[in-house]
Amino acid sequence: MNQQLIDRIVGEILEKLNLPVASATTLPTNAFPIAVSARHIHLSQEHVETLFGKGYELTKKVDLSQPNQFAANETVVIAGPKGSIERVRVLGPARALTQAEVSFTDAFKLGVKAPIRESGDIAGSAPFTIIGPNGSLNLEEGLIIAQAHIHMEPKDAARLNVSDNEFVNVEVDGTRPVTFRKVKIRVSDRYRLEMHIDTDEANAGFIGQGAIGRIIRPGEETSPVDAKEEIREILVNKQYLFKKKLLSRDDLRDIEETEIIIEKGTIVTALAYDVARELGKSISVRQ
Numbered sequence: 001m002n003q004q005l006i007d008r009i010v011g012e013i014l015e016k017l018n019l020p021v022a023s024a025t026t027l028p029t030n031a032f033p034i035a036v037s038a039r040h041i042h043l044s045q046e047h048v049e050t051l052f053g054k055g056y057e058l059t060k061k062v063d064l065s066q067p068n069q070f071a072a073n074e075t076v077v078i079a080g081p082k083g084s085i086e087r088v089r090v091l092g093p094a095r096a097l098t099q100a101e102v103s104f105t106d107a108f109k110l111g112v113k114a115p116i117r118e119s120g121d122i123a124g125s126a127p128f129t130i131i132g133p134n135g136s137l138n139l140e141e142g143l144i145i146a147q148a149h150i151h152m153e154p155k156d157a158a159r160l161n162v163s164d165n166e167f168v169n170v171e172v173d174g175t176r177p178v179t180f181r182k183v184k185i186r187v188s189d190r191y192r193l194e195m196h197i198d199t200d201e202a203n204a205g206f207i208g209q210g211a212i213g214r215i216i217r218p219g220e221e222t223s224p225v226d227a228k229e230e231i232r233e234i235l236v237n238k239q240y241l242f243k244k245k246l247l248s249r250d251d252l253r254d255i256e257e258t259e260i261i262i263e264k265g266t267i268v269t270a271l272a273y274d275v276a277r278e279l280g281k282s283i284s285v286r287q
Ligand SMILES: [Zn+2]
Pocket: 149, 151, 196
């Protein structure tokens, strides 16, 4: 056995022992993290069985930031009159309605005119085809471009002075600063504070995982200086120096920075590498 393999096995064992995790960085009080949603699909249990087989149940690949939501191991092909997209990730658990959330670029590739909608609001949305290993479905509706939104708990809504279903403007600082308009506030006990945008929106603003946004009020075109400085500091400080002996999947989830620097002897578990890839984070050894 080579050393790398031994380290990996040791890492997996240590991960099972549930070692303490690194503490997460805190955000300015008026800011929130932004997560970029890649194209994905939610399926009803009936459609899960049509696509994957009778009695089939989705299997969890990785937990998502919103409580009880997960990315499944399963993927499907989605298709329209002009093209298809392979390996579209299924998110679980199964829902009442089947719905695919794609970017404008994806919809163009498929050759459909998808409307911008809030998740769950699919009446009259675009038709599309789903192909699974065991069968396919031609749906009359269900393909949408997700409306940018911010999930939050009631306590966050109180702090940010917003209410459920309200639309706000959000400023994101960075290399190519952008302001999003018509961002929907969604408040529920079941949510965790996080803004969701799609890949087109993220690409427009050079927004990667770990970016943060801030609500701006009409007339308040730029941030107050102090808040802006604080945001800039976090964006510039994108590197996280990890000093412990073992970098586990849980540590990785708690680190908000996109570049993780480890010491020479630090062991990284295979699961941590998987999650890093999933979240678009890099892990490199300190020189
Ligand atoms: Zn969302």
